[in-house]
Amino acid sequence: MSAINRLGTQIRLPDGREATVVYNSLVGVGVKFGLHNPDPKDFDGTDGNTVQSGGPEDFPWEPDALLRKPEMSERLGMPCIGEEYEITRVGGAP
Numbered sequence: 001m002s003a004i005n006r007l008g009t010q011i012r013l014p015d016g017r018e019a020t021v022v023y024n025s026l027v028g029v030g031v032k033f034g035l036h037n038p039d040p041k042d043f044d045g046t047d048g049n050t051v052q053s054g055g056p057e058d059f060p061w062e063p064d065a066l067l068r069k070p071e072m073s074e075r076l077g078m079p080c081i082g083e084e085y086e087i088t089r090v091g092g093a094p
Helices: 070-076
Strands: 010-012 018-025 028-033 086-089
Touching: none
Parallel strands: none
Antiparallel strands: 010 018, 010 086, 018 028
16 A cells, blocks of 8 residues: 555645645545644544545544645545645554
8 A cells, every 4th residue: 555545644745835644535635734643543433535425524634635636626626736745754544
């Protein structure tokens, strides 16, 4: 499994922003801006798709953006911030 698919993997974008992987599905990899340490137990009971539905309404790990080409933003209904990043820490949960 690729490191970018692991919960808690931290990345740095070309513009210097940092983000943490909190979501992975066929839609793409979702990140929450900032450096976080999500607990895999927080994801128990979700359907694994926090972009569309499945997490509680106040779910703290809802992604802020997807690692997809920016032109996908309108189609996916969520900001897409590109596919260029540097992994700065590999997360612990697949």
